[in-house]
Amino acid sequence: SARNQASGEGTTRAVPAPQCSGWGEKLMRLDEFIDRFLVGEGRSGTGYLAQHALFDQLPQLLSDFTVPDLCSHGKLQHMNAWLGPGGTVTPLHFDSYDNLFAQVVGYKYIRLYDRAQTPYVYARAAGGSGVQAQGNLSAVDAEAPDLQAFPRFAQAEYTEIVLGPGEILFVPSGCWHYVRSLSTSFSISFWF
Numbered sequence: 126s127a128r129n130q131a132s133g134e135g136t137t138r139a140v141p142a143p144q145c146s147g148w149g150e151k152l153m154r155l156d157e158f159i160d161r162f163l164v165g166e167g168r169s170g171t172g173y174l175a176q177h178a179l180f181d182q183l184p185q186l187l188s189d190f191t192v193p194d195l196c197s198h199g200k201l202q203h204m205n206a207w208l209g210p211g212g213t214v215t216p217l218h219f220d221s222y223d224n225l226f227a228q229v230v231g232y233k234y235i236r237l238y239d240r241a242q243t244p245y246v247y248a249r250a251a252g253g254s255g256v257q258a259q260g261n262l263s264a265v266d267a268e269a270p271d272l273q274a275f276p277r278f279a280q281a282e283y284t285e286i287v288l289g290p291g292e293i294l295f296v297p298s299g300c301w302h303y304v305r306s307l308s309t310s311f312s313i314s315f316w317f
Contacts, residue, residue, distance in 0.1 A: 172210075174206060174209060193225050195317065203222065207310070207314065208310070209306055210309050214304065216267070218303075220298060220316065222317060223298050226295075231289075231307070235304050236285050238303075246265060265278050
């Protein structure tokens with residue numbers, strides 16, 4: 126398990142810190158993150174290890190799973206971990222890579238919006254810094270949209286699914302998607 130593998134490693138992880146407004150980050154050891162946000166008796170706040178290259182820092186975790194064949198033969202570009210409690214959200218956005226999104230532990234609610242829905246999702250302009258720099262993030266809260274500010278969003282069509290342990294979802298490059306954890310969960314994205 127990630128908890129057992131992380132014990133005593135002494136590695137630090139950059140994770141969003143709940144005491145910061147927005148998506149602030151705080152460095153902490155992975156075992157501390159797990160105790161504080163996932164399993165500890167004194168759990169507090171919400172932390173989300175999101176889109177993190179965990180397997181580069183803890184390569185011993187690679188023995189716990191197999192990279193899908195579709196991503197082999199030099200096609201794999203990035204492999205990221207997603208670890209957090211229920212209620213964590215990845216806002217509506219698209220990625221520049223095809224993605225095999227594997228759910229390892231827990232459940233996630235996912236909405237997929239085809240590229241043809243782009244005129245309705247109010248993409249933020251590229252520029253600035255941080256997560257908004259790429260121009261791949263929607264200005265709309267997918268589950269609680271402000272239809273006064275974003276009226277075309279009411280026309281956006283989507284498919285919704287719940288992804289469970291052992292299931293993999295293919296998300297094509299450019300496909301808008303929104304993700305919310307329904308329980309404590311661990312996922313791996315294989316970008317190719």
